[in-house]
Amino acid sequence: MVDKVKIGIVGCGNISGIYFKAGKTFENLEIVACADLIMDRARAKAEEFGIPKACSVEELLADPEIQIVVNLTIPKAHAEVTMAALNAGKNAYAEKPMAISLEDGQKILELAKAKGLRVGGAPDTFLGGGIQTCRKLIDDGWIGEPIGATAFMLCHGHESWHPDPEFYYEVGGGPMFDMGPYYLTALVTLMGPVKRVTGSTRITFPERTITSAPKYGKKIQVEVPTHVAGIMEFESGAIGTILTSFDVWHSQLPRIEIYGSEGTLMVPDPNTFGGPVYIRRKDQAEWKEIPLTHGYAENSRGIGVSDMAYALVSGRPHRASGELTYHVLEIMHGFHIAAEEGRHYELKSTCERPAPLPLGLMHGTLDR
Secondary structure (H helix, E strand, O other), rough: OOOOEEEEEEEEOOOOOHHHHHHHHHHEEEEEEEOOOOHHHHHHHHHHHOOEEEOHHHHHHHOOOOOOEEOOOOHHHHHHHHHHHOOOOEEEEEOOOOOOOHHHHHHHHHHHHOOOOOEEEEHHHHHHHHHHHHHHHOOOOOOOEEEEEEEEEEEEOOOOOOOOOOHHHHHOOHHHHHHHHHHHHHHHHHHEEEEEEEEEEOOOOEEOOOOOOOOOOEEEEEOOEEEEEEEEEEEEEEEEEEEEEEOOOOOOOOOOOEEOOOOEEEOOOOOOOOOOEEEEEEEOOOEEEEEEOHHHHOOOOHHHHHHHHHHHHHHHOOOEHHHHHHHHHHHHHHHHHHHHHOEEEEEEEEOOOOOOOOOOOOOOEEEE
């Protein structure tokens, strides 16, 4: 019988549904409470998913049974809620990014260490079948030594479809902070940590008009770069390029490609959990699709929480760690700092590549 870890969810907005479902997907999670500043939202989610208690954030943090607080608040509240959870003696797992500022990210890591607690966060898409398959191919030498990578996320922003899109253009938003965590977490998982970056940024459209309901016609003043190009030098010596943009109308670029001394690997969309995965070795005339070696190819958000819960019980490291999420946060800031100051930015943080998932796991489990 597996040991269940009791979970409390703070923030009952749009993304919360898949995390509530994780409580039924993963054998080691038991969601016992949820909280939101808008109590009606918390009550609605509790009723929808059969959660025993909908309550205030303060009441949730005071509950002695809860071992992990899952922080699904808006980005500018991530650091405050995570630190409150740690101060309440809870382990904490936050949606991306872990914090808006590097200073807050450092405070979170220091507080967790001082209290002997675990901290980590999204994205956990790198634990899905798609990127885990790519990890195995790289580790098994299918493309030789990785020497480079490219990553592209291009669209025209969210104001045409998102019901409340302003925060995407405020400090802490923009294409790099919104989507960069998916791409950079995948790259660090596959290629290892980054040692130095540089970048260029611009704001192409300083004012945006919302064309989605319910705020149709409202003007947004853009506060952050919306077209960000970065170059990364990995500790391994490989060189990566990333482009994220809310200023592009159309594109046919791939999501991520990894270039090795013996071939090229095409990595699936890191904002999803599945495939397809393609490889083309130096002696092959065509691309070959590789069957996924791992499960969790469907939307499995919450897998990182389950992994943290397993790690709490067994004592092993958890994969979506605070060190990983902070390293990604610093890379993103590094691109912006380098662009503003016209220089390279040397990373002060590093992290271990998260351990790959074992093969042959039963659905709903992560440890044998």
